[in-house]
């Protein structure tokens with residue numbers, strides 16, 4: 387029999403109150419949540435199939451259809467962060483040895499290709515450096531050469547800070563019997579999106595970026611064409627957790643009674659409901675405009691300081707994530723630390739090939755305000771002045 391002397395003691399750190407810093411999160415996500423979203427996080431639990439929770443799920447679906455501008459019945463939420471939605475798209479759309487053509491102009495294409503290979507499928511790549519986007523001609527050539535089942539492309543690149551023009555890509559894909567998969571985790575809500583009009587077959591996003599909600603509930607939608615492809619698979623989806631047939635049922639997207647598949651992250655769904663309600667009240671056009679106005683304020687301020695942006699063409703910049711080149715003789719981290727220490731504002735560094743070479747500033751949803759941009763500019767300007775090597 388064990389006695390109390392066998393027990394290791396409770397950790398002293400947990401016996402002290404939670405020590406919590408308030409910060410302005412102007413990196414590429416997560417972003418700050420508005421009070422109504424935080425209030426939703428404090429609501430009591432409901433059961434995952436209680437009628438009141440199902441009503442909230444249905445409201446989330448309506449909000450997503452609005453945000454995506456789609457009528458797709460298979461529009462629901464993946465329990466997990468943006469990567470979970472990526473995995474869900476990959477594992478549902480691709481079977482063993484099937485080919486994906488992956489447009490890679492930053493880490494997201496790179497990661498998606500990795501997921502494709504782990505799924506036992508084949509990743510062919512179109513590669514461009516970070517800071518550049520793809521044109522219709524090279525996409526068409528790629529489709530003809532590789533005959534892929536799906537094409538993956540990133541709408542708002544958060545590592546290379548580009549906004550990929552999407553017009554025409556869906557048409558090219560469909561002409562070549564290919565499904566179009568788009569990652570809009572770092573753009574949805576901040577950049578115009580018309581899922582149905584653009585002919586996108588699968589679109590996913592995340593909750594903690596422009597939707598200004600906590601991480602953990604990721605929107606996804608499948609066109610009828612994509613749904614047919616999933617329904618007509620020869621093998622079952624390798625992931626039980628991400629199986630879209632099961633998830634569509636749990637989210638009430640088929641005509642069968644809802645079954646327990648897994649427990650939705652209840653609190654994250656409440657919060658996403660409030661993030662989407664904020665977007666609905668504001669209106670998509672107003673949200674896109676806020677983002678654009680703040681991004682232009684940032685770009686102007688940065689250039690006035692004599693700093694250079696990674697993406698020279700204004701129309702190809704992602705208004706939700708800006709990349710600023712770190713000048714010679716300055717350590718990016720010192721400046722970022724300066725801004726955090728003095729202004730409690732987050733300015734991030736680069737990823738992958740761009741690590742150490744750029745700063746990244748996120749302008750997302752609730753955080754897209756002129757005051758926040760001024761704070762970033764002040765932190766950056768003083769940081770650079772104070773941190774010259």
Ligand SMILES: *Cc1c(COP(=O)(O)O)cnc(C)c1O
Pocket residue numbers: 414415467468469470494540542543544569570571572592601
């Ligand atoms: C943040 C991000 C993701 C991944 O989201 P997580 O929530 O961190 O898993 C995917 N794609 C893009 C473009 C992103 O910016």
